[in-house]
Amino acid sequence: MKSLHDMSGRPASASVSLDRLFELAEVLGAMMQRGVAERGLTTARAGVLWALFHEGPMTQRALAGRLGVTPRNVTGLLDALQEDGLVVRQAHPTDRRATLVSLSAEGRTLTAELRGGRDGLAASLFADMTPDQLDAFTTSLAQVIERLKAVDPTGQP
Template identity: 90%
Template structure:
């Protein structure tokens, strides 16, 4: 039987780090939800816009795969975004069975606004962090994300 002296005094450093990641996830998630809600979006709709912003026009099927949702789910998201004038759906130029989705002018303007907000937050959070420390932080986060993906390859991490 272990004595009290042999027992650890608190959680292991890795557990504390994981707790901090959960806290970070909650804080960033709440900030993101507020930010997109202020612009009349849900996080799912913002995810569609963000994917199109970063990857350019794509088919509805490719978008569903990129977002890891069903094609039916993407159709509902796109219906709402098209009604709001943020995306455009057109016949695919080389596949008559497919529909090509792209950002409208308003969609590009909104995603540029979202990116600007992200850039402002990044500057506020990391402006005074020495470059070496920021590089180490970024590398560590990448390793954690890769390990999470290995644990749950179907997740969106």
């Protein structure tokens, strides 16, 4: 593991911390890409499934807004996911102009597998941290994320 100190032995600077965040983003991004590719997905399609898993059925327009993509883009993603049997589109029960999107049984199974992989990784990464250490780490990350969103108000990567 790389030292949290600079070359002179002083504690890490803000620049070193940012470098570590970039490294973390790279490593996690590559792991996520491999994990979804092993299941025949792209990261964009996995994002759709993840949003539906966490937030439940929603309209295509709401899904596009949640993902920060155009309605046309979400339509293409949903076409592919529906063809693979992972999502279901049906008429909205109260708005005849809208289409409601939800996970199919197969989509729920797949997202549960993804969540299981995430939970297993979390357990192995943080197994030796005390609850106080984990709380401090999580609080610090939340602070950094909020500051990044302030720099890029869209919150998009």
